[in-house]
Amino acid sequence: MIDKKMTSREQLLELQRRMSLSIIGQDHVVERLLLTLLCDGNALLEGLPGLAKTRAIKTLSQNLQSDFSRIQFTPDLLPSDITGAEMYLGEDATERFQFQPGPIFGNLILADEINRSPAKVQAALLEAMEERQVTVAGKTHKMPKLFMVLATQNPIEQEGTYPLPEAQMDRFLMHITMTYPDDISEKAIVRLVRNESSQDDVKQQAPIIPQQAVFAARGEIQQIGISDAMEDYLVAIVAATRRPAEWDSDLGRWISVGASPRGSIGLDKAARAHAWFHGRDQVAPDDIRAIVHDCLRHRIILSYEANADGVTADEAITQILKLVAVA
Incomplete structure (x- = not known):
């Protein structure tokens, strides 16, 4: 295991460093995944094929003490394929039925192309995310203490898919978007993969980050302070998504439905985790601004006019940040 003298923050920063070496040019994504883990939440990762969505969660699992499960969502998938099922053991068995857990009973779960099912x-997946348990044949089965779902979806292939309803999207703490790396990062990616292919099959594994580092970090994040002014700022941002016309006529035309209270709760958790990650003991305005797009872009519904004008949720949120001032 890793050096026990390291603090929980030092261990999480080491985890971030290792992931960034493998996921080149996606520092934003790496940090957001770790923030989601620290907040005991779940993330929806959206990006074009080949941008290392799967590699990101696999790299996290390789460096953190955890059980990793990958579920490929397809139209013929059944709920029991995820949750598990009661198996018949025969007449002579002491107990005729025994629960066989499905792949959802892991620590880090990759739900690949969730909109394909x-x-x-x-x-079935979203119930496990929200309730941290599943019920099969009248029996309740708890998820592990360390549990995070990373669901992925492709933004361009929509034929034959089942888009997540807004009420279910709201259950994700963050909606993280992945974009193309810049040219310098692209060159580094090519070299990284080339070197990986030329290395021997036997690789020296770096010391694993223990789960206890995550649990200790969560306890420290609970102690991060947030002032009344920061709470007012956070609530004002969410309120602006619900009453956009009070702030700006364009916003009033663009936003049909604003963020739910889950948005405010998510902002509070993520802002405190962001402050902790960057070595602060109090939430600052920059902590809220840093994570607001990831926490709210999937919680607001744009109008037909916004879509006709080519306005995105991120652009609407950016406009809100320009209008809402810190008290």
Whole structure:
């Protein structure tokens, strides 16, 4: 295991460093994944094929003490394929039925292309995310203490998909978007993969970051302070998504439905985690601004006019940040 003298923050920063070496040019994504883990939440990762969405969660699992499960969502998937099922053991068995847990019973769960499966299968996963348990044949089975779902979806292939309803999207703490790396990062990626291919099969594994580092960090994040002024600023941002016309006529035309209270709760958790990650003991305005797009872009519904004007949720949120001042 890793040096026990390291603090929980030092261990999480080391985890971030290792992930950034493998996920080149996606520092924003790496930090957001770790923030989601520290907040005991779940993340929806959206990006074009080949941008290392799967590699990101696999790299996290390789460097953190954890059980990793990958679920490929397809139209023929059944809820029991995720949750598990009661198996019949025969007449002579002491107990005729035994629960066989499905892949959801891991620590880090990759739900690949979640929008490829029907609503019933999506609901089975989302119940486990929200309730941290599943019920099969009348029996409740708890998730592990360390549990995070990273769901991915492709933004361009929509034929034959089942888009997540807004109410289910709201259950994700963050909606993280991945974009193309810059040219310098692209060159580094090519070299990284080339070197990986030429290395021997036997690789020296770096010391694993223990789960206890995450649990200790969560306890420290609970102690991060947030002033009344920062709380007012956070609430004002969310309120502006619900009453956009009071702030700006364009916002009033663009936003149809604003963020729910889950948005405010998510902002509070993520802002405190961001402050802790950057060595602060109090939430600053920059902590809220840093994570507001990831926490709110999937919680607001744009109008037909916004879509016609080519306005995105990120642009609407950016406009809100320009209008809402810190008290």
